[in-house]
Amino acid sequence: MDLKGKTVVVTGGASGIGLAIGKMMGSKGATIVIGDLPNAPMEEAAKQIRDAGGKAIPVAANVANEAEVENLMKKAVEETKRLDVAVLNAGILRDGLLVKVDKATGKVADKMSLKQWQMVIDVNLTGVFLTGREAALRMIECGNGGVIIPMSSIARHGNMGQTNYSAAKAGVASMTVAWMKELARYKIRVAAIAPGFIETPMVMKDMKPEALEKWKSTIPVGRLGKPEEIAHTAVYICENDIITGIVVEVSGGIRL
Ligand SMILES: NC(=O)c1ccc[n+]([C@@H]2O[C@H](COP(=O)([O-])OP(=O)(O)OC[C@H]3O[C@@H](n4cnc5c(N)ncnc54)[C@H](O)[C@@H]3O)[C@@H](O)[C@H]2O)c1
Numbered sequence: 001m002d003l004k005g006k007t008v009v010v011t012g013g014a015s016g017i018g019l020a021i022g023k024m025m026g027s028k029g030a031t032i033v034i035g036d037l038p039n040a041p042m043e044e045a046a047k048q049i050r051d052a053g054g055k056a057i058p059v060a061a062n063v064a065n066e067a068e069v070e071n072l073m074k075k076a077v078e079e080t081k082r083l084d085v086a087v088l089n090a091g092i093l094r095d096g097l098l099v100k101v102d103k104a105t106g107k108v109a110d111k112m113s114l115k116q117w118q119m120v121i122d123v124n125l126t127g128v129f130l131t132g133r134e135a136a137l138r139m140i141e142c143g144n145g146g147v148i149i150p151m152s153s154i155a156r157h158g159n160m161g162q163t164n165y166s167a168a169k170a171g172v173a174s175m176t177v178a179w180m181k182e183l184a185r186y187k188i189r190v191a192a193i194a195p196g197f198i199e200t201p202m203v204m205k206d207m208k209p210e211a212l213e214k215w216k217s218t219i220p221v222g223r224l225g226k227p228e229e230i231a232h233t234a235v236y237i238c239e240n241d242i243i244t245g246i247v248v249e250v251s252g253g254i255r256l
Contacts, residue, residue, distance in 0.1 A: 001147060001238045004029035007080040009072065011063050011131050012090030014040035016200030017151070019048065020227035021087055021234045026054015028235065033076040035061040035069075035131075036090070063090045063127030073134040082142050085238055086135030088128045088150040088172075093202060094120050095161045117164045124168035132175065132190075136183055145187030147238050150176050152194040152247055157256040169194070173247045180245030189244035191237045196251025198225040220253030 008025050012018040013034035022032040026049040034049075034056060036042050042058035049056035057079055061072035077083050100110040128150050139146035155162050156169040176192040183190060197203060197215060203224070216223060233250050237243050 006030045006084035007082045008085040009033040009076050010087040011035040014042045014045040017227045017230045018089040019045050020231040022049045023052040024231040024235055027052040031055040031080050034058045035072045063131050064122040066130055069130040069134050073138045077138050083138045085147045088131045090127055091124045097161055098163050120164035120168055125171045128172050139188050140186050148190045149234050149237055150192040152192045154194050154196050154251045154254055154256055159256055177245050191243050192247040193233050194247050194249045195230050196254040200227055
């Protein structure tokens, strides 16, 4: 697919990886529909996409809310008369151990709450289901085929402290294969990206320098990835018409 003149919806497009994807696809001549929470810096993101040479349309949408997701995809088609690419990227973290034991006393001190579990499942799994479903529906109606790129993570293999996140990202990886099988007949390709540790607000927000150094030492290439390196992978999935049904790991060699 040549991205020039195409319509791309990016959920969570106001920050980090989503913003980098919007900018890179925008620079190739695509119109980017940014779907993000109302309090996210969507206008600033739209400006950055326009500065990179693309068109940008911000639409407030919580991916965990069915009506808002339906409206997001409807708006994208109403405004641009097409829908070619959907990047299902919005995501959150609510990390914690399944059961936490106090080292000093040996007694159970905490556990992952149902709220922690549910919030991550709502956004990272149900949100991907809803946005993928509505994108596929609109792409079939438009009749031009398309590309769906769900955002998984290397945590899909099971990461300590991330029961909720790992479960959601494994679900995203398996939905990718199910959708590839269902949607190929409509010329819709589906391929996920599973990033490792990427320098975005999600990761860097509360990171202490010593923790960052410890992390880096576990990454074979010796550094975190950059959002632009994930954007490059998303562009590659769009441009290579034989790619579908895979999860591309972009992690600097980390094996969980
Ligand atoms: N940064 C990493 O190291 C890394 C690694 C693996 C996977 N990922 C995945 O990549 C995606 C992007 O992460 P990021 O690092 O750019 O994070 P980020 O926090 O910089 O950006 C996430 C964006 O999603 C938006 N968002 C959150 N909840 C939303 C909701 N309910 N509806 C709509 N938008 C919502 C936020 O407002 C924000 O703009 C996520 O799915 C994340 O799980 C990130």
